[in-house]
Amino acid sequence: MRFALQVGLTLKQGQRTLELVRELEDGNYVLEDVITRRPSEYTRQRLIDDIYKNRLVVLIGENPREEGGESIDSAMIADIGSLTEKERTKLEYRLQFVKEMARYRVTKGQREKISQIIEKICKSSECTKRPSVAAVMLWARKYQGSGMNPLALIDRHRFRKTRMRLSDLHEKMIWKVLKRSYFTTARRTLQYAHNDLKEEFARAKKSNLIPPGEAVVTYATLQRRVNSVDLYQRIASREGVARARMVCRTAFPDGVPSEAMESVQIDHTPLNWVVICDRTGLPLGRPLLTAAICAYSGYISGIYLSFYGPGVTSVSGVLRSVIRVKDEMVANANLKQPWIAHGLPDEIVVDNGLEFHSFGFRTMGMTLGTDITYCRVRTPWLKPQIERFFSTLNTLTLMKGRITKTVANVMRIDPYKDAAITFSDLVQGLLMFCVDIHAHAPNWRKMATPFELYSESIDRCPPVSFPMNMNQLKLATGMSKELTLRQGGIEMLGLPYGCVDFKTIVNKHGHGLKLLCKWDPDDISKLYVRDPDGINWYTADCRWGSYADGLSFNQHRLIREFRRRDLKSPEREQSLLDSRLALHNHWLDTTTSRGRADALKAGRYQDLTSHKVLSGTSVEPVVPAPAKLILPAEVPTLDAEIPSFESFSFS
Numbered sequence: 001m002r003f004a005l006q007v008g009l010t011l012k013q014g015q016r017t018l019e020l021v022r023e024l025e026d027g028n029y030v031l032e033d034v035i036t037r038r039p040s041e042y043t044r045q046r047l048i049d050d051i052y053k054n055r056l057v058v059l060i061g062e063n064p065r066e067e068g069g070e071s072i073d074s075a076m077i078a079d080i081g082s083l084t085e086k087e088r089t090k091l092e093y094r095l096q097f098v099k100e101m102a103r104y105r106v107t108k109g110q111r112e113k114i115s116q117i118i119e120k121i122c123k124s125s126e127c128t129k130r131p132s133v134a135a136v137m138l139w140a141r142k143y144q145g146s147g148m149n150p151l152a153l154i155d156r157h158r159f160r161k162t163r164m165r166l167s168d169l170h171e172k173m174i175w176k177v178l179k180r181s182y183f184t185t186a187r188r189t190l191q192y193a194h195n196d197l198k199e200e201f202a203r204a205k206k207s208n209l210i211p212p213g214e215a216v217v218t219y220a221t222l223q224r225r226v227n228s229v230d231l232y233q234r235i236a237s238r239e240g241v242a243r244a245r246m247v248c249r250t251a252f253p254d255g256v257p258s259e260a261m262e263s264v265q266i267d268h269t270p271l272n273w274v275v276i277c278d279r280t281g282l283p284l285g286r287p288l289l290t291a292a293i294c295a296y297s298g299y300i301s302g303i304y305l306s307f308y309g310p311g312v313t314s315v316s317g318v319l320r321s322v323i324r325v326k327d328e329m330v331a332n333a334n335l336k337q338p339w340i341a342h343g344l345p346d347e348i349v350v351d352n353g354l355e356f357h358s359f360g361f362r363t364m365g366m367t368l369g370t371d372i373t374y375c376r377v378r379t380p381w382l383k384p385q386i387e388r389f390f391s392t393l394n395t396l397t398l399m400k401g402r403i404t405k406t407v408a409n410v411m412r413i414d415p416y417k418d419a420a421i422t423f424s425d426l427v428q429g430l431l432m433f434c435v436d437i438h439a440h441a442p443n444w445r446k447m448a449t450p451f452e453l454y455s456e457s458i459d460r461c462p463p464v465s466f467p468m469n470m471n472q473l474k475l476a477t478g479m480s481k482e483l484t485l486r487q488g489g490i491e492m493l494g495l496p497y498g499c500v501d502f503k504t505i506v507n508k509h510g511h512g513l514k515l516l517c518k519w520d521p522d523d524i525s526k527l528y529v530r531d532p533d534g535i536n537w538y539t540a541d542c543r544w545g546s547y548a549d550g551l552s553f554n555q556h557r558l559i560r561e562f563r564r565r566d567l568k569s570p571e572r573e574q575s576l577l578d579s580r581l582a583l584h585n586h587w588l589d590t591t592t593s594r595g596r597a598d599a600l601k602a603g604r605y606q607d608l609t610s611h612k613v614l615s616g617t618s619v620e621p622v623v624p625a626p627a628k629l630i631l632p633a634e635v636p637t638l639d640a641e642i643p644s645f646e647s648f649s650f651s
Contacts, residue, residue, distance in 0.1 A: 002148045003051075003058050005020065005023070005029060005044070005047065006020065007020055007021060007022070007023075008020065009058070010034075010058075010059040011031065011051070011056045011057065011058060011059065012056070012057040012058075012059055013055070013056055013057075016033055016035075017033070017034045017035070017059070018031040018032065018033060018034070018040065018056070019031065019032055019034050021039075024041075027043070027044050028041055028042060028043050028044070029041070029042050029043075029044065029047055030042075083154070087154060087155075090154075090155075091150060091153055091154060093127075094139050094153045095143075095150065095153065096121060096125070097117065097118065097121060097131065097136045097139060097140075098136075098139050098140050098143045098153070100117050100120075100121060101114065101117060101136075101140055104117065108137050108140040108141050108144065109137070111133050111137070114133050114136050114137060115133050117136075118130065118131060118133065118136060139153055166217070166221075167214075169204075169209065169210065170210075170214070170217065173197070173200055173201065173204065174197065174217060174221075174222065174225055175225070176200070177193055177196050177197045177200050178193055178222075178225065178226065180196070181193040181196045182226065182238075183229075183234070183237040183238060184237065184238065185237075185238065185239075185240070187238050187239070190219075190222065190223060190226060191219070193222065194219050194222050197217060197222065201215040201216070201217065202215070231244075231247070231248060232244045232245075232247075232248045235247055235248070242377070242378045245376075245378070245379065246378070246379075246381075249379075249381055257295045257296040257347075258296065259296060259457050259460075259461050260294055260296050260297055260299070260453070260454045260457035260458055260461065261294060261296075261301070261341075261343060261344075261345045261346060261458075261461075261464060262295070262296055262345070262346050262347065263294075263295040263296065263345070263346065263347045263348075263349055263373075264292050264293065264294055264295065264301055264322065264345035264347070264348055264349070265292065265293050265295050265348075265349045265350075265383040265385055265386040266290070266291070266292045266315065266318060266319075266348060266349070266350050266386070267290075267291065267350070267351060267383065267386045267387070267390070268288055268289065268290050268310040268314060268353070269288070269289055269291075269390045269393070270286050270287070270288050270289075271286060271287050271288070271289050271393065271426075272286070272393075272394065273286065273287075273421060273426065274286060275287055275421060275422065275423050275426055276421070276422055276423070277422070277423065278422045278423055278424050284307060284423065285307060287305050287306065287307055287423075287426070288305070288306055288307065288308070288309055288310065288314065289303060289304075289305055289393075289430070290303070290304040290305075290306070290310070290314040290315065290317065290318040291303050291304075291318065291386060291389060291390070292318050292319075292321070292322045292345075292386075293385045293386045293389055294341065294345075294385075294450075294454060295349065295383070295385050296453065296454075296457060297450045297451075297453035297454040297457065298385050298388075298389070298443060298450040298453070299341055299439055299450040299451060299453070299454040300341065300389070300434040300435075300438060300439065300450075301321075301322045301341040301345070302318050302319070302320075302321030302322035302323075302341070303318065303321060303430060303431075303434060304317035304318040304321055305426070305427060305430065306554075308554045310353055310355055311355045312355050312358055312360045312361055312479055312521070313479065313521040313522075313552075313553065313554055314355070315355055315356070315361055315364075316360075316364065316477040316478060316479065316521055317477075317521070317522070319364060319368075319476075319477045320477050322341070322342075322343075322345065323342065323343060323344060323466065323467065323477075324342060325342045326339040326341070326342060327339075329431075330435065333428060333431050333432075335431060335432060335435050335436055336436050337435050337436050337439065337440065337451070338435075339434075339435045339439075340451075340454065340455060340458070341454065342464065342466075343463075343464025343465060343466060344368055344369070344370060344464060344465050344466065344467070345370055346370065346371065347370065347371045347372075347373055348365065348370055348371070348372050348373070349373045349375065349382070349383050350372065350373070350374060350375070350383075351374070351375050351380075351383070352374055352375070352377055356372075356374065357374075359480065360478075360479050360480045360481075363480055364476055364477055367475065367476040368467070368476050368477075389438070392438065393433075396429070396433065438450070439451040439454075474518075474520050474528070475518050475528055475537060478518040478519055478520050478521065478528065479518065479519055479521050479553065480516060480517065480518045481516075481517055482514045482515065482516055482517070483514065483515060483517045484512060484513070484514055484515075485502060485505060485506065485511060485512070485513050485514075485515055485529075486511055486512065487511055489502060489540065489543075490502075490515070490517065490527060490529065490540060492517070492519070492524075492527065493556060493557065493560060494560060495524065495542050495543075495544060495547075495548055495556070496542070496543045496544070497527040497529075497540040497541065497542055497543070498540055498541070498543060499529075499538055499539060499540040499541065501538040502529075502538070502540070505531070505532065508533075509532060513532060515529050515530060515532060516529075516530040517529050517530075518530075518537075519553065521552060521553040521554070522552050522553075523549075523550055523551070523552070524542065524548055524551055524552065524553050524556060525541065525542050525545065525548040525549045525550065525551065526539055526540065526541060526542070527539075527540040527541075527542070528540075
């Protein structure tokens with residue numbers, strides 16, 4: 001199809017129809033509205049661009065019509081290669097007559113000259129079938145009226161729609177049965193629906209609604225009706241909307257990042273290994289990996305490994321890993337390649353986990369000035385880079401301690417017995433994989449490595465931004481909660497916090513005020529408290545410094561939970577109950593009724609003073625032994641010799 005910028009060219013602009021009426025000396029063109037004759041001036045460049053961008057639609061001649069009255073789009077692309085061999089042969093046969101007329105400047109109304117052209121072509125090409133003059137004139141009229149569109153010479157049956165041969169009552173019964181027996185979540189077969197349709201027609205024939213000879217619909221007809229329904233609707237009615245959205249998903253150009261750190265995808269996955277503790281050698285279980293990846297290049301921006309499960313702590317840790325400069329980490333881990341990812345991302349793409357909808361995570365996004373984009377539920381293809389990275393982790397060659405699915409008739413290896421990798425070795429191995437291997441593995445779709453794509457994008461982009469200081473980073477990525485300020489300061493999970501600045505807040509607002517507090521999930525020795533009258537933050541130290549220094553938030557919660565279970569153990573409760581009962585019996589025994597004189601006499605007799613109690617001396621009463629008769633024979637005698645003494649006088 002072709003058009004020329006000449007007088008009479010008709011264009012469609014929305015609901016308006018424009019006609020080219022004049023070419024000016026400077027090369028511009030004047031178009032007029034065919035109804036109001038309001039002129040509009042276009043430059044040649046603007047006019048051609050608007051036509052190619054479909055802001056102006058060319059209307060050329062009369063479009064061929066179908067039997068149903070629908071026109072063939074004159075702007076459709078003539079893909080000759082999609083025609084069958086028979087159709088291409090017929091098209092070439094008709095085109096040689098039409099183009100021969102254009103070569104000799106023969107118009108479509110010169111019958112004699114057209115007859116001569118037909119005679120000439122039939123002799124030179126030895127055509128077995130000679131067309132009539134009227135047929136050639138019709139071909140020329142269609143070809144010129146469609147703007148030299150070859151599709152205009154194709155028979156109309158190519159564009160004909162097949163009409164339904166069944167009556168409206170048949171169609172109504174077919175769709176009723178399909179809706180009842182096939183397009184349901186029961187997911188019955190089409191053969192079941194066809195049998196149901198036979199029974200429906202049998203009842204209709206018995207009721208004289210359908211003549212006996214017309215109460216038959218073949219299986220192929222029923223199958224064509226099913227295929228006429230959109231695939232999305234078919235799957236959604238039988239398997240659910242989520243499955244239909246996954247099967248019929250498509251890729252759109254909107255939202256695709258064009259630079260590094262423009263979009264960072266974050267997600268969690270449990271690793272398929274059992275890790276043992278470096279200090280105790282005991283199995284720790286399956287760790288959770290939280291990773292962040294650049295959506296443009298596929299370059300790993302940060303990782304965080306923990307045993308706490310998905311939560312705000314994991315997200316906070318991976319965000320700080322993304323932002324920090326990792327040169328020192330690379331040097332300590334003895335990695336071969338640098339880790340060049342650092343700085344704040346422009347957008348964070350996450351799924352719909354509870355931790356991503358929490359107040360703490362949304363506060364992080366607002367504080368860092370980063371947009372948060374939530375993917376639709378059950379649409380993992382909206383963040384394919386992080387999902388693809390997680391799938392590559394299963395290829396790591398760690399045999400012992402690996403968790404695998406149970407296979408029938410295969411000896412099952414207990415990973416908790418064969419765990420052979422320590423936590424520090426696992427972290428070292430993940431760093432080596434992310435920095436030295438994954439970053440330099442070629443991406444065959446983009447014909448480059450993630451490291452090359454990331455570094456080239458960083459070179460042509462403005463420098464990345466960082467938070468103002470580390471305290472701001474901790475505030476931005478820390479956990480937050482509103483806590484009450486009391487006379488003893490602020491208490492968080494049993495830990496008391498205080499600072500001198502609390503005196504100013506208490507003097508102005510009093511006690512019982514709720515303040516927004518933040519803390520580092522990896523170190524709860526300090527609590528950051530926001531001033532209720534401004535945006536300043538105060539730092540409150542934990543009064544139990546020896547306990548809270550370097551203690552993580554989750555570790556403190558586990559310690560409290562362990563001690564709570566220990567203090568509530570049945571043994572401790574029974575022991576406490578026995579002690580309370582013994583104390584109760586003691587008070588009952590020592591407070592029995594007795595006279596005042598007897599009580600004082602007993603006290604004096606036992607010589608009771610506080611000195612004996614405090615010094616640990618026994619305060620038991622001294623009871624004299626009862627008197628009894630002793631025989632002379634029972635008196636012990638000494639067998640020792642009596643010494644002799646000499647006497648002398650002083651006179």
